Amino acid sequence: MLTIKNLRVAxxxxxxxxxxxxxxxxxxxxxxxxxxxxxKSTLGNVLAGKEEYEILEGEILYEGEDLLELxxxxxxxxxxxxxxxxxxxxxxxxxxxxxxxxxxxxxxFKGLEPLTAGEFLKLMREKKELVHLDSQLTNRSVNEGFSGxxxxxxxxxxxxxxxxxxxxxxxxxxxxxxxxxxIVSDGVNALKHPERSTIVITHYQRLLEYIxxxxxxxxxxxxxxxxxxxxxxxxxxxxxxxxxxxxxx
Amino acid sequence: xxxxxxxxxxxxKYTALFHTHRSTLDAGxxxxxxxxxxxxxxxxxxxxxxxxxxxxxxxTNLERVFDKDYRHIFEYxxxxxxxxxxxxxxxxxxxxxVVLLVNGWYYAKNQxxxxxPKGVAVGSLKQVANEQPELVQEYLNRQAALSDDPIxxxxxxFAQDGFFMYVPDQVVVEKPIQVINIMRSQxxxxxxxxxxxxxxKNSQAKVIFCDHTMSACDFLTxxxxxxxxxxxxxxxxxxVQNQNNQANSVNSSFFKQGTNSNLLSSVATLHGGLIRNNxxxxxxxEHAEANLYGMSFTDKKQHVDNFTNIExxxxxxxxxxxxxxxxxEDSVGAFAGRIHVVRDAQKTNAFQRNNNVxxxxxxxxxxxxxxxxxxxxxxxxxxxxxxxxxxxxLFYLRARGIGEADARMMLMNAFAHExxxxxxxxxxxxxxxxxxxxxxxxELAYCHSCDRH
Numbered sequence: 001m002l003t004i005k006n007l008r009v010a011x012x013x014x015x016x017x018x019x020x021x022x023x024x025x026x027x028x029x030x031x032x033x034x035x036x037x038x039x040k041s042t043l044g045n046v047l048a049g050k051e052e053y054e055i056l057e058g059e060i061l062y063e064g065e066d067l068l069e070l071x072x073x074x075x076x077x078x079x080x081x082x083x084x085x086x087x088x089x090x091x092x093x094x095x096x097x098x099x100x101x102x103x104x105x106x107x108x109f110k111g112l113e114p115l116t117a118g119e120f121l122k123l124m125r126e127k128k129e130l131v132h133l134d135s136q137l138t139n140r141s142v143n144e145g146f147s148g149x150x151x152x153x154x155x156x157x158x159x160x161x162x163x164x165x166x167x168x169x170x171x172x173x174x175x176x177x178x179x180x181x182x183i184v185s186d187g188v189n190a191l192k193h194p195e196r197s198t199i200v201i202t203h204y205q206r207l208l209e210y211i212x213x214x215x216x217x218x219x220x221x222x223x224x225x226x227x228x229x230x231x232x233x234x235x236x237x238x239x240x241x242x243x244x245x246x247x248x249x
Numbered sequence: 250x251x252x253x254x255x256x257x258x259x260x261x262k263y264t265a266l267f268h269t270h271r272s273t274l275d276a277g278x279x280x281x282x283x284x285x286x287x288x289x290x291x292x293x294x295x296x297x298x299x300x301x302x303x304x305x306x307x308x309t310n311l312e313r314v315f316d317k318d319y320r321h322i323f324e325y326x327x328x329x330x331x332x333x334x335x336x337x338x339x340x341x342x343x344x345x346x347v348v349l350l351v352n353g354w355y356y357a358k359n360q361x362x363x364x365x366p367k368g369v370a371v372g373s374l375k376q377v378a379n380e381q382p383e384l385v386q387e388y389l390n391r392q393a394a395l396s397d398d399p400i401x402x403x404x405x406x407f408a409q410d411g412f413f414m415y416v417p418d419q420v421v422v423e424k425p426i427q428v429i430n431i432m433r434s435q436x437x438x439x440x441x442x443x444x445x446x447x448x449x450k451n452s453q454a455k456v457i458f459c460d461h462t463m464s465a466c467d468f469l470t471x472x473x474x475x476x477x478x479x480x481x482x483x484x485x486x487x488x489v490q491n492q493n494n495q496a497n498s499v500n501s502s503f504f505k506q507g508t509n510s511n512l513l514s515s516v517a518t519l520h521g522g523l524i525r526n527n528x529x530x531x532x533x534x535e536h537a538e539a540n541l542y543g544m545s546f547t548d549k550k551q552h553v554d555n556f557t558n559i560e561x562x563x564x565x566x567x568x569x570x571x572x573x574x575x576x577x578e579d580s581v582g583a584f585a586g587r588i589h590v591v592r593d594a595q596k597t598n599a600f601q602r603n604n605n606v607x608x609x610x611x612x613x614x615x616x617x618x619x620x621x622x623x624x625x626x627x628x629x630x631x632x633x634x635x636x637x638x639x640x641x642x643l644f645y646l647r648a649r650g651i652g653e654a655d656a657r658m659m660l661m662n663a664f665a666h667e668x669x670x671x672x673x674x675x676x677x678x679x680x681x682x683x684x685x686x687x688x689x690x691x692e693l694a695y696c697h698s699c700d701r702h
Contacts, residue, residue: 048648076650084648088641092663101659102649109650141663142645158649 001026001197002047002067002166007058009039009046015056016042018222024166027194031208031233032201034219035241040201041085043219044170047199048082049075062166076102077109079165083155083172085201090142095154098142099124103161127160131187149180156187163191168199173207185210205237220244259315260297264290266321267406273323278409279378281385282443285394289405296399308583308615309525309554311400314469314497319439323409325354328433330463343676345427345457346371352432353440353470354410362426368417371426374445375410384415388447392475392503398527401501404473408443411472414456418449418479425455425485425674430470432496437467444474448482450507455485455674460492460521468496473503480507480534485673488526489681491519491693494549501527508534508563515672516555517681518545519688523552530559532566532594543572544668546688547580547612554583559599561590564624567598573668574605575661575689576612583615586631592623601631606638606664661689 002024009017016039024030034040046053047060049072060067067075090098103123104114115123128135131153143151152172159167169188173181188198188211200211208216208230216232217224225244226232236243267274267290275283298315299306328351348371349356355373362371370377370384378385393401412428432440448454462468478484492498498521506512518524530539545553559568574582584603605614618631638660646656665685672678687693 048644050644071653072644072647073650073652073656076648082648084645088639088645090639090642090645090660090663092666093646093659098646098649098651098659101651101655105650105652105655162649 001063003061005059005061007046007060008056009042010054010056011042011052016222017046019058020222020224022217022224024197024199026197028215029198029200029211029213031213031216031230032199032219033203033205033216033233033236036203038219039222040219041170044082044085044168044199044201047168048072048080073105076162077106081159081162081164081167083159083167083169085170085174087143087151087155089144089146091144093142095138095140095142096124099138099158099161102158106162123161127157130160130190131156132183133157148175149177152176152184153180153187156184160187160191165195166197166199167191168201170201171203172200173202173204181207182210205233208233218244255312255316256297256300259312260294263298263315263403264294270321270323274407274409277324277375279375279382279385281378281382281389282375282408285390286406289402292402293399293406296397296402299399305398305556305585308581308585309523309552311499311525314523317437317467317469319437319467319469320434321439322352322354325357325410327357328352330356330431330433343425343427343674343680345425347427347429348412350412350428350430350442352434352438353442355412366420366422368420369422370413370415372413373410374413374443377413377415385413385445388475388477389445390475392505392529392531393473393501396501396503396529398501400471400499401473401527404441404443404471404501407441407471408473409441411443411445413444414446414454416448416452416454418452420449420452422452422454425457425677427457427459430458430460431463432461432466432468432470432492433463434466434468435464437469439469440471442470442472444472446474446476446484446486448477448479448484450479451481452479453483456487457674457677458486458488460488460490460498462493462496465493466495468492468498470496470498470500472498472500474501476502476504478504478506478510478512481509482507483511485513486515487672487674487677488514488516489519489684490517490521490524491684492521494520494522494551496521497523499525499527502529504528504530504539506530506532506534506537506539509536510534510538512537512539513542513671513673514539515542515668516544517685518543518547518553519684519693521551521553525554526556528555528557530557530568532559532561532563532568535563535565537563537566539566539568540671541568541570542668542671544665544685545572545574545582546665546685547574547582548577549580551580552582553580554585556585558587559589561588561594561597561599564593564595564597566594568600570601571668572603573665574603574614575608575664576605576614577608579609579611581613581615584633585617585619587619587621588629588631589621590624590627590629594624595626597624597627597629599627599629603633604664605633605635606661607635608638658686658689662686
């Protein structure tokens with residue numbers, strides 16, 4: 001589904017990703033772990049199509065297509081989803097309009113008719129329940145006045161509405177209490193499907209108790225220094241990221 | 250020619266014009282208006298057209314537009330206007346009483362309005378001043394004469410006609426009155442329009458001014474509107490400015506509010522050349538409330554300047570201002586907001602905000618708050634921001650499959666929506682939402698549907 005070959009990325013002249021290689025197959029869950037500043041979020045943003053990054057080298061193939069050639073919106077329409085670490089508040093854009101436009105843009109891309117008002121509301125109700133999103137929140141502007149936990153739930157709610165093929169969840173666990181973490185994880189797990197893949201970016205192992213990865217990669221100073229099965233997450237938690245420093249040297 | 254010499258020349262130009270046509274001016278109007286002319290022209294002559302040196306006109310050079318040569322219409326001429334055509338330009342689904350003014354004059358073919366509540370008068374200022382001079386005399390120029398703005402004095406010197414509305418005490422005019430101001434001529438003209446609106450005690454009225462042009466000429470309009478909001482009255486005044494980009498205008502509005510009255514003013518500027526809106530509110534009774542909104546969308550070489558001046562003359566009043574600008578290409582905007590809280594106007598609440606989005610490097614915005622507070626127990630605040638489209642928000646929308654152009658549109662609409670949502674006439678609110686969206690998409694001609702220009 002996704003192949004990243006020797007990806008080198010810089011921002012404002014500073015190299016952040018220094019040759020990433022990664023292969024993700026349909027149905028797999030990959031976790032990317034690493035200390036702060038290792039380039040985890042950069043990887044997520046580059047995949048989603050944020051433009052401020054400079055691609056120095058390498059390629060990204062998404063379902064056989066050159067991902068870097070696609071605009072952010074086309075990537076989304078083709079099934080790539082980024083769950084933001086810090087979802088932005090957009091005053092004046094009502095949640096309902098936003099989600100509706102988003103869903104219908106996806107449908108248009110697939111050659112489908114827009115949902116009727118009834119169909120849309122039904123779908124929204126269903127998916128809101130999935131993440132226990134307070135009904136009142138969808139009457140507000142996008143993320144405006146949402147608590148940290150509500151913002152994260154809202155990301156998973158959007159993911160549920162859009163049913164992406166490849167979801168990248170950037171620190172979806174940060175700032176969540178354990179109940180919210182369970183709800184968010186349940187939401188992610190409910191969407192699991194043999195045709196869908198997930199990249200979970202996280203600092204801590206805790207989330208991976210709920211969303212169990214097939215592969216764990218450790219990103220350190222812009223490189224993947226170690227890849228293994230889910231047991232690697234536990235090992236990291238035990239030994240801490242300092243262990244990596246000596247290990248990778 | 251030096252600036253000063255030009256200023257004197259300009260002042261002389263209009264003074265001479267006045268003296269040459271004095272008798273025609275008088276003949277085409279009413280004695281109530283005529284008797285104010287002499288003092289007004291003297292006041293104008295002393296100050297002249299305000300230039301950059303005038304602190305109140307720091308950001309807007311009026312000399313440039315007053316310097317051009319225009320034709321003046323001192324005798325009413327009938328310019329036929331197809332009502333349907335005018336309608337298409339405006340707010341069609343809106344159920345309103347419609348009144349047309351053409352080149353500053355009350356249109357002779359206006360049908361008398363049907364089903365107005367008893368005692369309500371709507372019509373030509375000149376005609377009412379002739380028929381019921383005492384009614385007009387009691388209010389006309391009471392607020393405007395207090396102004397030291399020479400452009401207002403120039404209006405008083407030249408004004409012959411305009412829109413008049415009178416609502417007696419205890420009357421609710423439910424249907425909005427829609428005043429369509431049309432400029433139409435094959436040669437550049439200068440129009441002077443004088444409006445007077447009086448709303449009595451515990452009465453309510455909504456007036457919508459739609460400024461349009463129906464030909465592609467250079468125009469200059471100098472409008473003055475006085476609005477008297479009686480005790481416990483509720484008055485909405487909406488203005489939609491959508492003229493061609495060679496049409497320049499100075500619009501000065503004066504509001505006087507009685508005790509417990511509630512005023513809403515909302516100005517949407519879509520197209521036009523140089524536009525200066527002066528808005529003065531005198532809170533003359535306690536517990537009065539004024540909500541003043543403005544939004545401006547400019548591109549090319551448009552220039553829009555809103556100057557507000559709120560006089561908190563009594564305690565316990567509330568004023569709230571929100572002005573928003575979206576500036577594209579080489580357009581220039583200005584906002585200056587003065588709030589004066591007089592010595593004994595305790596418990597005043599006065600808020601002011603001006604937010605601006607610049608879409609290009611060459612667009613320019615000037616913003617200047619001016620709070621003069623002479624009381625000690627008040628809540629006053631002001632804030633101004635100038636920025637670009639929020640790139641983080643743009644990316645967020647795009648990452649959900651919304652195309653870049655649509656995403657930008659959503660964000661700009663959202664920016665304007667804070668102002669639009671305060672419009673208390675629902676069909677007008679929907680219509681303005683639509684006009685704003687069209688304007689932002691570049692689909693709105695300066696006079697929508699008048700595409701033949």
